[in-house]
C-alpha cells in the first residue's frame with residue numbers, strides 16, 4: 001500500500017480496532033434477531049468492504065443485496081436522493097439491515113428510510129461504520145454505529161476520495177494538499 005499511503009496524513013482507526021468493532025456489531029445483530037432470517041442491504045460502493053466483513057460476524061440466516069443511491073452534491077438543497085440501482089429482494093415483512101460506510105449530513109439515509117417505509121418491512125435498522133454527527137442536516141439516527149468520527153474527511157476501508165483509497169485497510173485522514 002506504499003503507493004497510496006504517501007497521500008495519508010494519519011491513521012484514525014486501525015485494522016485491529018475495526019475488526020474488533022465489526023465483531024461486536026455482528027454479535028449485537030445476531031443477538032437482536034435470533035430466530036429471524038434477515039436481509040442485509042449494502043449501499044454501494046462505500047459500504048462494500050464493511051458489509052463483507054460484517055456478514056461473516058452475523059450468525060443468522062440471511063439474504064444480501066445491494067443498492068446504489070445518487071449523490072446529491074450537484075443537485076439543489078432539497079437533498080433528493082435517487083436510486084440508481086435498487087435491490088431485487090422483496091422486503092415486505094422482512095427484517096432489513098441497511099449498511100452504510102458513513103452518515104454525514106444524513107440526507108442519503110433519510111431518503112433511503114422513506115423509501116423502505118413504503119415497502120412495509122417487519123423492521124428496518126440502520127447500521128453505519130462511521131457517524132459524523134456534527135454534520136447532520138436530516139434527522140437520522142443509526143441503530144448500530146461502528147465509530148463516531150470528527151468532522152474530518154476520511155478514506156479507506158471502503159471510503160473514497162474521488163473514487164480512490166477504498167482499498168486502504170485502515171480508516172485514514174488524507175493530507176490536506178490532496179484537496180488543494
Ligand code: IMP
Nearest residue numbers: 103104105106107108152153154159160
Ligand atoms: P450523507 O448523505 O451526507 O450522510 O452522505 C453520505 C455519503 O457521503 C457517504 O456514503 C459517503 O459516500 C460520503 N461521505 C461523507 N463523508 C465522507 C468522508 O469523510 N469520507 C468519504 N466519504 C464521505
Ligand code: MG
Nearest residue numbers: 044045046101
Ligand atoms: Mg457512499
